[in-house]
Amino acid sequence: MDHFVDLLLSDREEYDDRLDYYEINFNSAIARDRKDASARHWKHENRSEQLGNDEEETPHALDAIDASYDPFDQHELNQKIYRALLDEAIDGLPEFQRRIIEMLRHDIPIESKDPTVLTISKALDKSEKTIRTHRDKAFATLRARLVAKGNL
Template identity: 40%
Template structure:
């Protein structure tokens, strides 16, 4: 049985998905999971086996009922890749326009991860529209993020486009993350966190992996390889990647959740 949308009309009846999406969900739900994953990985919308993103999001949300983190993470990885492909990609030039694109991209992906994390704990009707009209819904998120980025740019010096996080603030924030002890003590939980890190946006994922290898963010010694040098960005950007990654991981994992 396909789970209805969460959002309700004034008369108490649920909003409905388009008929073609509802019919396709019924057919996809009968597929073996491996086959569903293979079809979900198809990028070409003209391919007859292509799975619309509305349908993919349905299965991401429905995995909440399965109590299977492994199944959720496989679907989530494919879904997040689609979200990122729908967003503007920053060039490597590091100019103001590129920094704005990076801000927009990060803001939308972070917002989506936040919504999915909340929905995984309890159905969140804010995601229903994405199951009905994904392209339009993601466009609205992107335009909202774009408007905020432009307003922030007008209020600040372009050289300070990246919001800095001081070492003291970062250290204080890092000390509060509830999964740190579990990563050390529970191999199963550690594997899940590492997989979640792999699924982060590329800059955040690389930052976290290098941090776990003991690489410094900054060094006064020019011969020392730092994360900032490896990623070709500023120290402030690396700290922001770290904070966004940690906030995402906290949203995805509940304290004490070792299932």
């Protein structure tokens, strides 16, 4: 550290090219900080934009799906054909929903009062409400796909 301070003091009196390395790194660090601050500011500024309507994207077949549907019902899971069709339907889900479903399959809770317990919301760094919403959408999609295959 003393050597660096000595270089800075000598650079004030006359140019010392040994400090160029530090100047380049400092300038690139400042550029990264500016970029990060700009991204955060842009994100904050654009939060007020109105989101699209999810109803337009929802297939009509999913509108009447029963919210109490559980694809992991033990009675259904005992049937080999059901398990195969369920696995195929899960593979077709979007990545985020598939990860939620797989964690539910392994009995990982969505939320827990105990901070030491691994939960889906902690693992995916999303709120409990977001996880539940995506779980419900995944369940509706799974049910619709299984109904289409004639298994439900």
